[in-house]
Amino acid sequence: MRALALSLCLLAPPVAATAQTLVIDVTGQALQNSTDDQDSARRRALADALLQAAMAGGAKVTGHSVLDKARITSDLVIVRPVGRVLGHQVLAQSCAGGVCQVTIRATVGPEGAGGCQNRKMQVIAYAPEIRVSSSAPAWAEPLAQRISRTILERLARTRDVTVKQITNRPPPRQGQTSDYLTLTQGSVHLNPGDQGLVLRIDMNTEAAGLSGKALTLDLDITFLGGQGESKTYRLHRAVKLPGVSPLGRVAELAKPGRDRLAADLAGEAEPYFADLMQQKLCEPVSIVLSVSGGTISAPVGRAQGLTRGAIAFTADRNASTEMLEIVELGAERVVLRPLDPGQPASAFAGRPVQFLESDP
Incomplete structure (x- = not known):
């Protein structure tokens, strides 16, 4: 993702582990575009850390080659995290020099491994x-x-x-x-x-x-x-x-x-x-996105337990993971924007997403 610095910083060995779960400390970071962008940059940094934590639980990589008259014109690589972030705690956060960093301790495991953030x-x-x-x-x-x-x-x-x-x-x-x-x-x-x-x-x-x-x-x-x-x-x-x-x-x-x-x-x-x-x-809020007039929205909101700090992760199987932040939150409607500014709104029409609360 162009908007995020996807570097994995393991501050310490796994804190605790079972046969199914992993507890790990991860730091995510994101560039701050302006003085008014600090809250959004912090969420992008947190999203970076959450994605890294999920990747630490395992990743599925699929390669596709596009052919035209028996000639390969492009190679595509789809990477999806296999692990699920069952819970996390923010250990530290800071913004300096145009860069925001967030360090979390995340519990990662497969579906049903135990632990969750209850939704409404x-x-x-x-x-x-x-x-x-x-x-x-x-x-x-x-x-x-x-x-x-x-x-x-x-x-x-x-x-x-x-x-x-x-x-x-x-x-x-x-x-x-x-x-x-x-x-x-x-x-x-x-x-x-x-x-x-x-x-x-x-x-x-x-x-x-x-x-x-x-x-x-x-x-x-x-x-x-x-x-x-x-x-x-x-x-x-x-x-x-x-x-x-x-x-x-x-x-x-x-x-x-x-x-x-x-x-x-x-x-x-x-x-x-x-x-x-x-x-x-325990299941995250899941919904299919709509796009109208360049605005990305979903028919869920506070009634389903979402907060302003929730982050949406795309959940379709045959596409790479993208993340979106909430810019408007209503009782049963949210407006979102991609954390990657290079992604057009049209790229999210009809795509399913799951929401993860960033401030449990």
Whole structure:
């Protein structure tokens, strides 16, 4: 990047390390263009240090050759950091002689290595889908209803989460997200930067052993993004049912027995959901950029936990990492500019970015 001096300065050996994480001290620097540019230069220096820290966790280098009539006209090298900065602390910062320097201690590791900077999240919860097989015992459906209520109550108690709406409308159908959102605009509209939550509970019976049966629970938890993205997580549980009575029906259990089976079947649902929410809150704010009239913007802002000091990193797989700083911050909109002044705004149209808070 032309605007940044990308020199790696390791002030000390790694402070601590595990099999998955690395703690390292790194100094980044950037040129100060004018006396009014000091805050921006400090952020550029910090971005330089953060990128170096991520590179210290490993880098993926891809080479491409451009051919014209069997003749190589150019060689391109794409470098992307593999490590993720899980957290950082600013150790020192200074600006002198037209150069700003920032030294950080960063914890770097792969996704899920532990540690994060919690973001804020706005969630719309759609009506749960519950399907109970006719072969399941009578207490299965009330149990499924109870599981869905417990999860929604847990959602409402989750720190840093704002539940914008719990709606009785069904969730968007797969492949019909845009049409659905258009029809429901103004009631359960899912904006970019928001998360939709869809619960689906299937309870069925299956063979267990030579002659027995088991009651199964499949809990699908789907998170929907406001730009059409979705990800589903599944919890599968099973408990063995009592044997068959002489009349050919599954023997009815006394209430203590039913409660014990219900607890065994549903006991993991709430902690499983709590772990998922913590994972989601650890994920950086991700969004696709728009460009209009030379202005780069994104439909996220303070409502998603962004601050004026956040830095955006491009996150598309087939392009080099670029960084942008926030120049305007609203409740649900940011305006950005590239830290490399040689990059035109048009180069960022439609590119996904992830935000990293520079002042945790």
